[in-house]
Amino acid sequence: MTDTSLSGAAPPAAPTTPVAQAIAGGKKLTTVYVYEAPVRLWHWVNALSILVLCVTGYLIGSPFPTLSGEPSSHYLMGTIRFVHFSAGYILAVGFLGRIIWAFFGNKYSRELFTFPFWRKSFWKGFFTEVQWYAFLKPRPLKFVGHNPLAQVFLFFVMVLGLAFMILTGFALYSEGTGLGSWQANLFGWVIPLLGGSMQVHTLHHLGMWVIIVFIIIHVYSVIREDIMSRQSMVSAITNGHRTFRDDDPD
Amino acid sequence: MALETFYEVMRRQGITRRSFLKYCSLTAAALGLGPEFAPQIAQAMETKPRTPVLWLHGLECTCCSESFIRSAHPLVKDVVLSMISLDYDDTLMASAGHQAEAILDEVMTKYKGNYILAVEGNPPLNEDGMYCIIGGKPFVDQLKKVAKDAKAIISWGSCASYGCVQAARPNPTRATPVHEVIFDKPIIKVPGCPPIAEVMTGVITYMLTFDQLPALDRQGRPLMFYSQRIHDKCYRRPHFDAGQYVESFDDEGARKGYCLYKVGCKGPTTYNACSTVRWNDGVSFPIQAGHGCIGCSEDGFWDKGSWYARLADLKNSGFGIEANADQVGLVAAGAVGAGVAVHAAVSALKRAQHKNTDGATKTEGGEK
Numbered sequence: 001m002t003d004t005s006l007s008g009a010a011p012p013a014a015p016t017t018p019v020a021q022a023i024a025g026g027k028k029l030t031t032v033y034v035y036e037a038p039v040r041l042w043h044w045v046n047a048l049s050i051l052v053l054c055v056t057g058y059l060i061g062s063p064f065p066t067l068s069g070e071p072s073s074h075y076l077m078g079t080i081r082f083v084h085f086s087a088g089y090i091l092a093v094g095f096l097g098r099i100i101w102a103f104f105g106n107k108y109s110r111e112l113f114t115f116p117f118w119r120k121s122f123w124k125g126f127f128t129e130v131q132w133y134a135f136l137k138p139r140p141l142k143f144v145g146h147n148p149l150a151q152v153f154l155f156f157v158m159v160l161g162l163a164f165m166i167l168t169g170f171a172l173y174s175e176g177t178g179l180g181s182w183q184a185n186l187f188g189w190v191i192p193l194l195g196g197s198m199q200v201h202t203l204h205h206l207g208m209w210v211i212i213v214f215i216i217i218h219v220y221s222v223i224r225e226d227i228m229s230r231q232s233m234v235s236a237i238t239n240g241h242r243t244f245r246d247d248d249p250d
Numbered sequence: 251m252a253l254e255t256f257y258e259v260m261r262r263q264g265i266t267r268r269s270f271l272k273y274c275s276l277t278a279a280a281l282g283l284g285p286e287f288a289p290q291i292a293q294a295m296e297t298k299p300r301t302p303v304l305w306l307h308g309l310e311c312t313c314c315s316e317s318f319i320r321s322a323h324p325l326v327k328d329v330v331l332s333m334i335s336l337d338y339d340d341t342l343m344a345s346a347g348h349q350a351e352a353i354l355d356e357v358m359t360k361y362k363g364n365y366i367l368a369v370e371g372n373p374p375l376n377e378d379g380m381y382c383i384i385g386g387k388p389f390v391d392q393l394k395k396v397a398k399d400a401k402a403i404i405s406w407g408s409c410a411s412y413g414c415v416q417a418a419r420p421n422p423t424r425a426t427p428v429h430e431v432i433f434d435k436p437i438i439k440v441p442g443c444p445p446i447a448e449v450m451t452g453v454i455t456y457m458l459t460f461d462q463l464p465a466l467d468r469q470g471r472p473l474m475f476y477s478q479r480i481h482d483k484c485y486r487r488p489h490f491d492a493g494q495y496v497e498s499f500d501d502e503g504a505r506k507g508y509c510l511y512k513v514g515c516k517g518p519t520t521y522n523a524c525s526t527v528r529w530n531d532g533v534s535f536p537i538q539a540g541h542g543c544i545g546c547s548e549d550g551f552w553d554k555g556s557w558y559a560r561l562a563d564l565k566n567s568g569f570g571i572e573a574n575a576d577q578v579g580l581v582a583a584g585a586v587g588a589g590v591a592v593h594a595a596v597s598a599l600k601r602a603q604h605k606n607t608d609g610a611t612k613t614e615g616g617e618k
Contacts, residue, residue, distance in 0.1 A: 061561055062576065063512065066503050067493045076493030133593075135600055175518075179467065179477045192469050196549045197479075197519035202562045202575055209579025213586045220590045224597055 030247070032144050034108045035240045042098045043237050049091040050211060056084035057208050085173060092166045108145040113159055115151045122148050133221075142230050144242060150221070157214040161207065168194070168204040256295035256458070270295075277459075280452050282474045294459040301458050302357050302365040304396055305339035308389045309382050309416045309425050310371025314407040315341050317444035320530065321451045337365075340384070351385050358399055366457065367400035369393065369410045373431055374423035381423040390431060397432045402463060404438045404453065405429065408546060411439035411471075418552035429470065436463055439470045441522075443546035448527050449475045469549075471521065480517035480543050483525040486510070504540060514558040515542030522547040 035043075059080050067074050102110045116122045125141055129149035132140040141147070146154065171190035174183035175197060194200050226233040232243040254262075260270055274291040278284070307315075319342075336342065337357045343350060357365055371389075374381035379388030397403060405428045408414035416425040429437045440453055453472050456464045464472040481487065489495070490509040497503060497512055511518070517525070520543050524535040536543055542558070545551045556562045561574035571578060 058576075063495060064493060066495045066497060066508065071488040071492035071494055074492035074494070078491035135596060138600075138604060175479060176482070178482075179473065188468060192549075196554070197521075198516065198545065198548065198554050198562055201519060202564070205561065205575035206579065209575065209582060212579065212583050216583060216586050216590055220594065224594065228597060228601060 031241045031243050033240055034106075034144060034242045035237055036101075036105050036109065037240065038097070038101045039105060039109050040237055040240055042094050042101070045094050046091060046098075049087040049094065050215070052087040053084060053091065054208055054212060056080050056087065057205070060084060061205055088166075088169050088173070091162070092170070095162055095166060111145045111151055112154055115148065115155055126152065140229050142244060142248075144231075153214075153217070157210065161210055161214070165204065165207045165211070168200050168207065171200055172197070172204060254300060255298055256300060257292075259300065260295075277452070277455050280448060281456050281464075291455075291459050294461075298458070298461070300335040302335045302337045302361050303368055303454070304337060304354065304357060304365055304400075305342075305368040305370065306389075306393060306396060307340055307384075308369065308371030308373050308393065308409070309423070310407065310409045311415075312341055312370070313444040314370045314409075314450070315339075317442075317447045318406075318450045319447075321447035354396065358396060362399045364401055365399075366402055366404065366454075367396050367435075368404045368406055368454075369428050370406040371409045372413060372417065372425050372427050374416070374425045375431075376422070376424040381425075393428070393431065397435055400435055402436045402438065402457065403428060403432060404440060404457075406440055406450065407445055408441045408443045408551070411441040412549040412551075414443060415552050418550075437470055438463060438466065438472060441471065441476075441547040441549075443551075445547070446475075446523055446527050446529060449523055467521075475523040475527075476521045476547070478521065478523075478526075480520045480522055480525045480537070481515075484509075484517055484537060485525065486537060499540075507540075510537060510540075510542040512560055513542055514556060514560060516545030516548070516551075516557070517543045520545040520548050 060077075063077060063080075067076060099113070102113055125143075126148035128137060128141055129147045131137040133149070145151075167187060167190050170183050170187040174181060174186075174188050175191070177183045179188075191197055191200050194203060222233045225231075230245050230248075232241075236242040257270065260273075261267075265273075271288070271292060274295065275285065275288040277291055278287040281287075305315075338350065338354050340346075340350060343353075345353065371382075373379060373388070373390035373393050375390060379390040382389040384392050405411045409416065409425075410428045413421070413425055413427050416423065417427070429439070438453065438457075440450060442449070449472075452475065453464060456472075456474070464474060467473050467476060481490070484490075486507060486509045489507070490511055494506075494508040495503060495512040496508050496510050499513060509515070515537065517537060524543070525537065528535045528538070544557050545554075548554075554562060556574075559574065561576060564571045564573055564575065564578060573581075
């Protein structure tokens with residue numbers, strides 16, 4: 001945010017948002033560097049592994065029609081499971097890395113994991129966004145990071161939801177690696193806790209559908225926001241810079 | 251009179267020392283122990299007095315007893331039945347009535363804190379336990395009384411371990427597994443409907459020879475028999491990995507012995523020794539007979555069901571919807587997709603509308 005601190009003689013009651021600061025400093029602010037490289041890398045790696053996990057996961061639950069010939073000449077299910085487990089590892093490592101980055105990155109990198117539910121202004125922004133999506137407001141607010149609605153949505157699906165999928169996923173994986181493996185030691189407790197192996201399979205499967213529904217909403221709202229809101233979306237997660245379309249203060 | 255040792259009993263039954271040593275090696279192997287444990291077993295059996303076992307029956311179908319007495323290796327069966335001092339088992343014992351109940355009290359006082367309590371079936375708790383009366387008293391009272399001075403408790407079968415059929419929804423009698431009634435004793439769960447005979451005799455042999463509980467998993471099942479899924483040791487596993495499944499019970503795949511995953515085999519979610527020990531002297535087990543595993547040794551297998559489908563019916567998982575995860579997920583994704591499409595259409599209309607008025611408001615001084 002070096003670009004906002006250029007105004008040497010800031011007014012005493014300095015406005016807090018970068019946009020407002022910039023306006024107060026008499027500067028036309030059109031771009032803020034929001035998503036640092038690790039965040040962007042995580043986003044796309046995460047997206048890709050989720051895609052792979054959904055496809056292979058679905059195929060594990062409902063396999064392809066039977067192959068003919070000797071079993072020694074095929075390894076279809078084995079390969080699908082291998083890809084699923086590999087993508088699961090990549091997703092889990094990425095998730096861990098993303099958590100670690102939240103400690104080192106800029107303040108926007110922490111938005112995913114917390115939302116200021118104690119702040120009235122947050123909920124005001126939240127309901128303004130709801131109204132904007134319900135076509136009750138003709139113009140949304142400006143946000144440098146995520147808008148409050150997106151932040152809550154992301155927190156519940158991408159943090160809690162992914163954590164649940166990682167926990168149940170590794171618990172199910174540990175059934176194959178066997179007792180005494182580190183997966184079983186770390187995640188094995190999940191299975192009796194949730195009511196047995198079959199139950200964990202079912203919940204893991206339902207989790208996939210929650211994520212698929214998330215993808216539909218996420219992709220749609222990002223494209224819609226990119227076209228209709230006051231800041232850039234797709235380019236922001238690609239090159240990290242959020243561009244604003246206007247310099248209005250609110 | 252001091253109790254006879256196992257060895258003395260066996261000799262009295264006409265078993266040669268050679269056979270006895272063979273039995274010890276076999277038992278060591280069956281328990282997953284190395285050959286160096288065979289002499290230890292022999293030593294224990296030669297010196298240790300027999301441990302009294304009291305075998306109680308609650309709400310059950312006696313399939314555990316039926317399985318137990320069919321313990322495949324004849325030597326194992328003979329030996330186990332004579333080596334444990336099975337002092338009370340109302341199904342197998344000769345005495346009845348007051349005479350039988352008197353034995354219970356006698357063993358309980360004489361071997362206080364030293365006998366093993368084996369429970370087959372479970373106590374119903376509704377109506378003060380009136381759904382299962384033993385000797386004129388609710389079974390739950392007998393269970394609590396005998397458990398008080400027991401060294402350890404073995405929960406035979408899924409009934410005692412998890413509740414099984416009589417605890418299935420709606421469970422009118424409130425049949426309750428042993429570990430939810432007795433809290434202060436070590437409990438070994440040996441689930442299965444019934445458990446495999448060799449598993450039962452194996453657990454008992456281990457406890458008697460080593461005078462300690464077998465290593466248990468998180469759910470209290472002996473690791474030596476319940477640490478692996480049926481699926482992991484299934485002889486049809488190569489067909490699973492290859493992608494060759496029985497699609498319906500009368501198809502080509504069924505005749506060729508392909509994997510039963512798609513017709514609901516619960517092998518991948520069931521921990522038991524069926525695919526290694528098998529049944530009836532290793533003759534066969536359900537999957538070998540062409541029918542999927544129904545997961546009888548898993549908690550709540552009656553209610554969780556979907557015995558003939560891979561994906562569980564959510565109704566059985568307590569969601570109250572008669573559909574599987576994919577059906578629910580497709581409807582949800584379809585609904586959200588349709589909602590998104592409508593939202594997109596309205597957005598486009600609004601935007602077109604807004605663009606027209608936008609120019610006008612901008613010139614008027616730009617309020618939103």
